[in-house]
Amino acid sequence: MKAGRRNKLERTLIAPGVHLSCDPAEKFNRCRISVHFAFPAKRETATAHALLPLVLERGYADCPDMTRLTKKLAKLYGADLTVDARPMGCSHNLCVSVTGIKDQFALEGETLTREYASIALGAAFHPYFVGGTFDPEAVGIEKQMLKKALEDEINDKRLYCLHQANREFFGDSPAGVRQEGYLEEVEGLTPEQLTAAYYEMLRTANIELIVLGCTAEQTAAVKDALLAELAAIDRAPLPLAENIAMPRREPVHKTETYDMVQAKLCMLFTLGKPMRTEQLAAVRLAMALYGGSVTSRLFLNVRERDHLCYYCSSSFQSFTGSMAVNSGVEHADAARAERAILKELADLCDGPITDDEFEDCRRGLLSGMQGVEDTLGGIETWYYIEVLRGGDPAKVQTPAEARAALQAVTKDDVRAILRKLTLSVSYLLTKEVAAHAAE
Template sequence: MERINIAPGVYLTRLEAEKFNRQRISIHFQFPNQREDATAAAVLPLVLERGWAECPDMTQLSRQLARLYGANLGVDATLNGGNRVITVDISGIKNEFALDGEDLSAEYAKIALGVAFHPYLIQGEFDPEAVEIEKQKLAQRLETEINDKRLYCVRQARRIFFAGSPAAVERDGYLEEVPQVTAHTLKKVYDRMVSTATIDVMVQGGDADKVKKQLESCLAGLNRQPAKLIENLAMPVTELRHKEEYFDMVQAKLCMMFTWESPMTSADLNAARLAMSLFGGSVSSRLFLNVREKQSLCYYCASTCSTMTGAMVVDSGVEPANAKKAEAAILKEWENLKTGEITDEELEDCRRSLLSGMDAVGDSLEGEENWYYMQICRGEPLVSPSKGKEALLAVTREDVRRILKGFHYSLGYLLTRKENGYETL
């Protein structure tokens, strides 16, 4: 593994991929998420994925990828706390499997860098027809958000919990603002991305030196002024709020949000991992064993936490009439971990499961890339998964308690039938 600085805020990381059948190139653009252009930023990946200067037509691009034996091209947006990450990635089989001796590596690099740095423009702006089509797709996605009730419940809870913070800016933008996105505003957000983002290009397999040269050529015309990224954040402690929304649904969804009050640091990461595994992140967790298996209060009941936002989320699918009972049971398990006994056995069971997962990181291209890119996002020195295991092995019971004690319960969001709302429970 090697990471080199190519230009201001531009890095290339080379990762081993000898044992894999595929090769992969990812280009990550990370930049502060802004409320004012969030909707345009949400349209951008959809338009970029349709094609690029040398292959503007989306059907032709699909055919080109199929010709490369089903190479997979993606342009996706994710949020890292208050920052937005737009990733262009391509993966496909290695040259040795090509049936006609094609140089697949060169084709992959050309497409990925083309999509990222040479979009199809008409008179300096994105194709207005493509923009209108993709705006419609985004609007549809936003309108149909309620079709997946589990996801919808978590999103609604996050909206209230993060209100007023950079983490509240929606990844998919805002339905009412979709009509205002134009080929011109889209180009503005694209220009902001390529000039101010921290750019990380990760090359797994293929010819990294060639990719480096091609990348340098892509950067040549850009006025690079990397922006300062938004640091880890945490929401203030508030009075506990309960919100509910009614649908004619069979299973109710309950999302509970907790704040750590002050921003977490990289030093908290491994303790947080173990704390989540113990609380609700594994089949050895208290929520799985006690709330689901022993009390049958929910079908799923899982906890996750993000060091970037200092937030812990517990989401569960519960019998509508049992929502309050499930909430109390979840809080009881949290309380027991904070103040009661944590046995060596359960602590080590959870640690063992996490260690096993870390061992397997290097067994997939995506897993390995994600391992290193997350360290880059957290601003940490890059260490291998085996080094990461050492840090996890050092986490103590008290470290776990410190993490769990640091959370404050802020919000319970319930999606249920009208007759089973909090008011009537």
């Protein structure tokens, strides 16, 4: 680590579209090796890429079934392999990660880090193929798992309402691609299509190798092993997707009817312009004040004082410059709840903000950010999102720098952010069609 920057990962370009981020993380007794693939989300391959991590996690060429893989991990003192996918704005992200104890704690001097790297790179670059494609049996099993997850979402009306609102909000934008996959496509997905999507990822993705808790020598060995894998691939990495924001428009109100006990209301707002990284501290505090904490206006006023919602909270998506307000309401109260939600936003923009509520929210955020570096997963998530959000290494903040920026935010900074947000979509799930008024 560089002098004076001990809490910041070292990030180095090691090949076109490939970076190494590392931190010795000496306070931990475990280490972590992760390979992140980030590539543009596309509608035509969304379902295949949603299925891909499920199949990759089942095993790889040298360890082709889950039973053998489980035994191998157990012999490595309970090491853990995860393969997951996360939507990141207009980018799709797939991560292969292995976590286990450091070499120095091995009872018989085993070179554990080398084994972890072998598993991570094996899962990422040498999946178990049958006749040149993913194992049809494994694909069939995981297709049923994905299908069930997508079917279950319809029963989770809170999540379903958010997804429907997002579909209306983003339209044909790349951010509107349903990265969880499309239910109607799962059954027809073939091993050949999944294999093609996998090779497309290897060829076009930006790759971030994150090594935490390893020595310089171990990190160099992992880096060299990754570069050896990439040497066999005809790489043409695409640029990382930039932050976007949907244009302002007249609010659209949509209603779906279901036989349900509690109505669900999702309201989506846009900044109108992509969020700048220097605005992030003000955005964090604005969300805490408006609806992201138990001392927020939405919680204290709309829920507790006015009794209009069972729950009511706001969240912000920095990659898309958008804010979501999710609430569960009585069917007859949906229109009143929407008006109250908008009023609280207007009051924060133009009315008084007390010192007590402002500092309560600031302290709550600072307290939560103190724990970011308490786990290897927390460190990795923080820095990888920073990389995707900012792109330029100079803009990647440490948690300490983010806390300092938060300390400097003023009430006027918060108001400036909130005044930029305008309502685009209000989506209601209810059993009463007349309950949703646009006034």
